[in-house]
Amino acid sequence: MKTLVYPSLSLWALGAVLVASAATVTQQGPLASPTTKFQVVAPKKSNIHASPVLVQDDLYFSTLEPGCALVKCNAYTGEVLWTYMRNSSARCGLRTVPVYANGLVHIGTDNNTFAALDAETGQVVWSYQARFNLCIDGNFYHPCEAYSTALIVDGRRIQGSEDNTTRCFDAATGELLWNFTAPNMMNGSPILDPSGGVLIGADDGHFYRLDIATGAYLGRYNHCGAMDTRPALDIASGRMYAGCFIKNDNPSGHDISALVAIDTVANSTLWTRTPGGVPIYNDYYGALFVAGFDGTAYAVNTSNNQVLWNVTFLPDTPKLFFGPFVLDQVRHRLYVGNVNGVVYALDVNDGAVAWTFRTQNAIAHQLGATLSTDNNILYVGSYDGTLYAIDLTSVA
Secondary structure (H helix, E strand, O other): OEEEEEEEOOOOOOOOOOOOEEEEEEEEOOOOOOOOOEEOOOOHHOOOOOOOOOEOOOOEEOEEEEEEEEEEEEEOOEEEEEEEEOOOOOOOOOOOOOOOEOOEEEEOOOOOOOEEOOOOOOEEEEEEOOOOOEEOOOOOEEEEOOOOOEEOOEEEEEEEEOOOOEEEEEEOOOOOEEEOOOOOOOOOOOOOOOOOOEEEEOOOOOEEEEEEOOOEEEEEEEEEEEHHHHHHEEOOEEEEEEEEEEOOOOOOOOOOOEEEEEEOOOOOOEEEEEOOOEEEEEEOOEEEEEEEEOEEEEEEEOOOOOOEEEEEOOOOOOOOOOOOEEEOOOOOOOEEEOOEEEEEEEEEEOOOOOEEEOOOOOOOOOOEEOOOOOOOOOEEEEEOOEEEEEEEHOEE
């Protein structure tokens, strides 16, 4: 028996001021689990870290070592159409989320290589390797990685790196157009600033606003410390929401996770909430949905900063969420995977768990899982080396 505690209210009352009152809901018996349409085993059964990417009827997913592969398959049958494997003795894992634009698939690697492949053939069109640098992660040094997910805008590819640098390439040719260096790692994934320019988070506690054409510094916004995710943006209000980590000066303690809300128009911090997580914003519901770094899940009404629901007792541990929810507006559900290899389906209205699906290792999609265009398949990759096409029609 699982007990969930969350406010009693309805998200359907859009535009109204919602007043939460504590309620307890008890779920009886085992949870349902969906079946899969198909499964694709990664080359050399390598860990799948990055989120899969859907482009019409094609699905792309990438792997870490030893396969260091990008795979293109049919999104509805799982038939593998081509496989690109990096031929490198150095660290070669593909940790960034593949990005499709104008017939090219853009990738970044664990040895700070930036490349673009022909989407039809899987052949390398261009490749750029940054100068070798060592970066520190905890107490360990490793070659600096391209971890940030690329943004393609105006024919340019903009992407951060662990070597403190954001680079802009000609997306078609790979020509380096400009770079910008910050005092610390730039692992955040860039987004467009509502006021113009591009925004990218760095581990020095700032979002940097850069000119798209020249890379010129246009300003910065504060966040709480270190961050390596993509923020959520409410374009209408100019508000940005980001998960980050506050430095803990106690050597024996962990950094403190936080969620920060930023007014990009006034350049001010509206609020900071702990614990934090990876947010998505949806203007239809007028809500922010957060997959918590501590394994909790909650929703916030962005008009008044009230917590709509908060789920603290999810099945299975450890529960840490590495990436955001994906929203299914057809079924009014939220899907997310955790480091224990479990996919959860939550009711968007109250956070109740509808079903779970278990893989054999961690799920670490930094941009979340991926829905098919008809909303009937959820694509999830796992560190067990398998891509799962979860059949959403197989479970109520």
